[in-house]
Amino acid sequence: MAKSQVSMKVNGKVIEALVEPRTLLIHFLRDQQNITGPHIGCETSHCGACTVDLDGKSVKSCTVFTVQANGGDIRTIEGMANADGTLHALQEGFREMHGLQCGFCTPGMIVRAWRLLQENPNPSEEEIRFGISGNLCRCTGYQNIVKAIQFAAAKLNGVPFQEAAE
Amino acid sequence: MIPGSFAYHRPTSVKEAVGLLAQWGDDGRVLAGGHSLIPMMKLRLAMPAHLVDLAGITELKGIRVEGNDVAIGAMVTQHELVGSELLSGKVPLLRETSLQVADPQVRYVGTIGGNVANGDPGNDMPAVMMCLGATYHVIGQGGERRIAARDFYQGAYFTALETGNVLTAVRIPMPPAGHGYAYEKLKRKIGDYATAAAAVVLTLSGGKVATCSIGLTNVAETPLWAEEAAKILVGSSLDAATVKKAVAAAEAITAPASDARGPAQYRTKMAGVMLARALERAKARASG
Numbered sequence: 001m002a003k004s005q006v007s008m009k010v011n012g013k014v015i016e017a018l019v020e021p022r023t024l025l026i027h028f029l030r031d032q033q034n035i036t037g038p039h040i041g042c043e044t045s046h047c048g049a050c051t052v053d054l055d056g057k058s059v060k061s062c063t064v065f066t067v068q069a070n071g072g073d074i075r076t077i078e079g080m081a082n083a084d085g086t087l088h089a090l091q092e093g094f095r096e097m098h099g100l101q102c103g104f105c106t107p108g109m110i111v112r113a114w115r116l117l118q119e120n121p122n123p124s125e126e127e128i129r130f131g132i133s134g135n136l137c138r139c140t141g142y143q144n145i146v147k148a149i150q151f152a153a154a155k156l157n158g159v160p161f162q163e164a165a166e
Numbered sequence: 167m168i169p170g171s172f173a174y175h176r177p178t179s180v181k182e183a184v185g186l187l188a189q190w191g192d193d194g195r196v197l198a199g200g201h202s203l204i205p206m207m208k209l210r211l212a213m214p215a216h217l218v219d220l221a222g223i224t225e226l227k228g229i230r231v232e233g234n235d236v237a238i239g240a241m242v243t244q245h246e247l248v249g250s251e252l253l254s255g256k257v258p259l260l261r262e263t264s265l266q267v268a269d270p271q272v273r274y275v276g277t278i279g280g281n282v283a284n285g286d287p288g289n290d291m292p293a294v295m296m297c298l299g300a301t302y303h304v305i306g307q308g309g310e311r312r313i314a315a316r317d318f319y320q321g322a323y324f325t326a327l328e329t330g331n332v333l334t335a336v337r338i339p340m341p342p343a344g345h346g347y348a349y350e351k352l353k354r355k356i357g358d359y360a361t362a363a364a365a366v367v368l369t370l371s372g373g374k375v376a377t378c379s380i381g382l383t384n385v386a387e388t389p390l391w392a393e394e395a396a397k398i399l400v401g402s403s404l405d406a407a408t409v410k411k412a413v414a415a416a417e418a419i420t421a422p423a424s425d426a427r428g429p430a431q432y433r434t435k436m437a438g439v440m441l442a443r444a445l446e447r448a449k450a451r452a453s454g
Contacts, residue, residue, distance in 0.1 A: 002173070004174060020171065021171075021172055021173065021174035021217070022168065022169045022170065022171055022172060022207075024168070024169075024204075024208075027168075043167050043208070044167075044205060044208075045201060045204075045205060045271075045272065046357060048269075048271060051271060057245070057271075057274035057275065058270060058271045058274060059271055059274060059275055060271045060272070063200065063201055063204050063205065063275075064200070064204075064275070065174070065200070065204070067174045067176075067219075068197075068200070068219060068221065112270070112271070116270075130270075130356075131270060132270075133269050133270065133356040133357070134268075134269030134270045134271040134272065134356075134357065
């Protein structure tokens with residue numbers, strides 16, 4: 001099958017490549033571009049480990065053809081740190097609040113939470129839980145992931161983080 | 167999981183898309199959001215030789231009021247349905263339903279057109295469209311057809327769509343101001359298809375039901391329009407005895423499969439429970 005020429009921005013850098021139309025975005029990123037932050041968990045659009053940001057939307061890159069992302073603007077966990085190399089507030093939140101154990105879901109969680117906070121900079125706990133409901137974590141029970149996102153929201157809003165009483 | 171090979175096409179107009187599809191017959195498939203089709207292709211349950219992606223066609227976007235109807239372009243995503251102030255005001259049932267479709271990532275990409283056209287009895291929008299009395303605009307080589315949602319579904323994955331057709335828009339008559347509505351969905355977890363679900367739109371006059379329409383999701387090979395159950399409710403104050411009769415009439419038309427979501431009898435009963443809850447919530451929301 002003839003290959004298609006694609007061009008897209010990934011973490012601010014323009015990438016041009018030839019791909020088969022059937023190449024899924026997750027395989028393109030990981031196998032052809034060596035961008036291995038987005039993980040393959042279920043590969044059936046359930047777990048969210050492969051989540052990347054595409055043109056302002058959180059998408060499961062296992063269920064998008066690379067050709068569909070042609071001309072797009074993609075951000076993965078590799079593009080999350082601040083320009084000066086310091087951790088993004090979300091990354092810091094996941095570290096400070098112990099938002100991960102094995103870490104497999106974390107790149108997808110952080111990229112998804114990043115979009116959530118763009119759309120809703122001050123989400124309630126319920127809104128956070130609903131907002132990350134497309135991302136599965138089998139270690140933490142989500143409690144500390146929610147705290148990590150609350151930590152990041154507070155930091156980005158310039159207010160002190162107050163942990164809710166349990 | 168890697169899909170079979172295909173050629174990818176990205177037309178910029180409906181006319182071009184229809185022309186492309188006409189060349190390949192059953193070897194061509196339309197790609198909308200892809201969140202039903204791509205998983206099927208990964209499992210090689212679908213192996214189209216040509217995919218026609220509708221994403222580049224701007225005329226398939228947008229939500230507009232046209233007379234007494236709202237017209238929604240086929241490529242409007244669930245996320246856009248949720249965010250539409252126009253719909254929240256005029257047809258709030260759509261927002262309530264969209265929020266129960268899949269998960270955030272899928273809602274960013276999944277489209278109204280794909281959801282209603284695919285013919286999957288698990289999809290939520292078809293029963294809602296039957297409930298609302300929606301009409302689908304369908305274009306093929308022979309021109310445009312307008313097909314009532316209530317006449318569209320023939321069996322699991324079998325619809326009134328013919329080879330080479332493109333569903334371009336969904337047209338919904340706006341329910342009157344003050345109507346009550348609800349979509350009640352029982353699911354095992356977020357992202358799951360319904361074990362059973364019920365959509366209700368009703369109007370009240372002097373505390374009695376003036377009009378009522380009911381749709382049921384995933385309790386038969388097709389979505390169901392529970393016409394008889396709705397008729398039973400008209401003229402009543404939704405008292406317990408009448409609701410019980412209507413619930414029995416709705417349960418009677420279900421024919422669910424026994425699967426991982428439960429045995430058939432359970433799913434039928436849950437359709438009844440979802441209907442009773444939806445009626446209660448719709449009543450509380452209605453004025454008049």
